Amino acid sequence: MPVYLLLRMMIDPATGNKRAAFVAASAADASILAERKYKPNTKIRAELKQPRNSKFNGLVHGLGKVLTQNIERFSHLDSHGAVKALQLESGVCCDLQEYELPNVGTIVCKIPQSLSYDSMPEEQFQQFWAACCEYLIATDWPTLTHERLTEMAEFEGFKVAA
Known part of the structure; x- marks a missing residue:
């Protein structure tokens, strides 16, 4: 099941630097990610596609x-x-x-x-x-x-x- 993400500017807690980071686009997407039990700082392989209008x-x-x-x-x-x-x-x-x-x-x-x-x-x-x-x-x-x-x-x- 695809998960929709938004690219946001964030402060990286590890470095304090401003970075672009993908975050869940909605509560439903956040829930799907939580169900997958990804842990912080885990490397994830993803194929990203921009959805059509x-x-x-x-x-x-x-x-x-x-x-x-x-x-x-x-x-x-x-x-x-x-x-x-x-x-x-x-x-x-x-x-x-x-x-x-x-x-x-x-x-x-x-x-x-x-x-x-x-x-x-x-x-x-x-x-x-x-x-x-x-x-x-x-x-x-x-x-x-x-x-x-x-x-x-x-x-x-x-x-x-x-």
């Missing part, structure tokens, strides 16, 4: 709702499935994997990348969002703009969160 999480869920409610080919899917289907269809943020099949040859499969906070930096997510909007405008909604699609997804994302 939580607004974008709602945006993706909102986009999924917009797709399922307004485009027939996505109507049978849940929000998550619709976004993954859009990724596959458009090729946006997909990896290509080649497979050699006997008597067939090489086939190439698209594999959608994870959009989770920990898997995709915010800049890459913004590129994903722009490319998805461009694709939907080109294939389904030529009268809409990137801004209007974003508004629609934000509205649906707000309804999901409420």
Whole structure:
């Protein structure tokens, strides 16, 4: 389970010098750290990632709702499935994997990348969002703009969160 930390300026009790130090971001994070029984001055190995703006999480869920409610080919899917289907269809943020099949040859499969906070930096997510909007405008909604699609997804994302 990830723990969220804040980088704060602190006075190091060992030296009296001002230093940057990571501290638990919330009481819940402090509790998780306490449960892990880390002791003071223990060296801990960590992989640190900056979380994406939580607004974008709602945006993706909102986009999924917009797709399922307004485009027939996505109507049978849940929000998550619709976004993954859009990724596959458009090729946006997909990896290509080649497979050699006997008597067939090489086939190439698209594999959608994870959009989770920990898997995709915010800049890459913004590129994903722009490319998805461009694709939907080109294939389904030529009268809409990137801004209007974003508004629609934000509205649906707000309804999901409420």
